[in-house]
Amino acid sequence: MSKQNKSRDGKFVTSIHDASIVLKKLNLLRGKNLSWRKASEDFLKVSKQDDYKLMYDTAVNHMDYNLILEDGSIFQFEKEANDDLRFAYIQTPYNYISFxxxxxxxxxxxxxxxxxxxxxxxxxxxxxxxxxxxxxQGCNSRVSYFRYDVDSARYMPNIHSYAHLHVGIGNDIRIPCATILTPVAFVVFVIKQIYKDSWESCLRDDARKDIVLHYAQDRILLDDEKWNDIERKELALV
Incomplete structure (x- = not known):
């Protein structure tokens, strides 16, 4: 691996660590597995099915995650050698009661x-x-699933965006994104969408608010080759 690739890889791992710090400051983090890099074959197999509970259980049983939250939800962060990305938030399918x-x-x-x-x-x-x-407590039928992908091989302007966000499973929702996110920026996005009490509590605390909003900006705008003039006519996440 070249020095440049090592540097990029180091920044990626650092961002996952930063994400764990943010979650800990908001009292959401249960544990971390920073060395995890690639999903198991069993997880890849079940993730192609529409069985959400099986997908979640397989991920947890194989420790296929980087971060696990107090409620059992997990984050996965994968980066390929060509800089393609896959970030996933898999909400626990089980009802949760705080301590x-x-x-x-x-x-x-x-x-x-x-x-x-x-x-x-x-x-x-x-x-x-x-x-x-x-x-x-039984199962929660209203789970949320987010997956952010950077997919260079399938990129087709206005059809399959270079960077995009999937919402839910078993559908074709693919929201165009005009930026390259880091793991910590993705985590901040999820916190705001899912953990509203923690998010609002954070905004009332200036010290935590400054840290979290700083990480929310940890993203890079795509260049013209990956986000062209025609694509800019679409509604997209920036």
Whole structure:
């Protein structure tokens, strides 16, 4: 690998790390797997089907993700040698109850600690009961799925955009994008769409807001060869 490719690859991994920092600041991150680079064959096989739950379960069971959130949702970030990209947000298909809501089921609100260390101690104490409650919640039929692709081989202006966003599975929705996103910019986009309480809380905190909005701008406008004058006549994400 050339020095230039190593540098680009290093920036990519750094952006995934930055994404984990953003999620942690918003108390959304459960764990990270920064070394993950490529989906397993089992995941690739089931992802071609229309079985969302099977796709999610396969990804989690094979640890086919870079970041996993407190609610069980996952992020995948893949980059090819030719700089093609695949970023995916796969929302958990299982209904989720936050630990604080779990505590509220048998405590008054004023009894719930606000200190994160105290809350973590309670989470350890009630781990079995909390996991049991989550297991009893059943499935969520209103899941959200986002996939951002950069696909140089299939690029056809106004038909198959060089960069585009898929929304949901089992459909042909492909929203043109005029920019190359980084992993952290994609994560910020998802937070705003899915985790509205966390997003609004962040906007009320100037320190966190400045950090998150800074990362939201971590993207590069496509050049004329990949986003031409005809394509600019379309509605697109910039």
């Amino acid at each position: 604080c809501d779990f505590l509220l089921s048998f405590n008054d609100e004023q009894e719930i600690p606000t200190d994160l260390d105290d809350l973590q101690q309670l989470k350890i104490l009630y781990e079995t009961d909390y996991e049991q409650m989550l297991a009893e």
